[in-house]
Amino acid sequence: MAKHNELGQWGEQIAADLLVTKGYAIVERNWRVGNMELDIVAMKGSRIVFVEVKTRSSDFVDPADAVDRRRMMRMVRAAHSYVRSREIPHEVQFDVIIIVGNPESGATPRVEHIADAFLPPLRTVR
Template sequence: MAQHNQLGKTGEERAAEYLISKGYIIRDINWRSGKMELDIVAYRDKTLVVVEVKTRKNNEFLRPEEAVTLRKIKNIIQATDAYIRMFDIPFDIRFDIITLVGENEDFQIEHIEDAFLPPLNCR
């Protein structure tokens, strides 16, 4: 596995551990439907929380949350719609971003709740 892929996988694992420590129930990690993917789908307080995880070694060029572009948001919204339909989810939905910056599993973690709302036009 390429080093950047391993860093991302490790970041997702640490993000899931972080969420669990904060009382979230993890429903899925790396859920896929076709080409669509959701990094983490969790549940807490009658809310389905879709979490985009961004892991970087440092902030030199771009803060991790800045990599969540409008195109990425639209893809997350479409994947979330598929998830909701597949599992008939009756909960409120929230979109969060968790950023992890660091190396060798020594990460600074930031949890951005309600990081974005679905755009009015997702097509």
């Protein structure tokens, strides 16, 4: 497995563990539809939460910069497909978890959980 894939899996496990300690229930991991993916789908009370996990091995590039408008739109489209495929009536929330660290270093990674990181854009119905 490529190093960046290992780093991503490591980060997603840290993120999932963090969410569980905060009272979230993990529903799915790495859910795919077409060429889109949701890293983590969780429940917090009656709300369904779609979580984007960004892991980097150093602070040289801020992982938060990787969650740009284009990435948000892909996440919203994937979440829409997920909700429609399961006919889910719940409120939705979009979170981002940023992890900076390296599993090989043995050091504790820096983890930041941004709950309700963004609101999905409203679309005009035509």
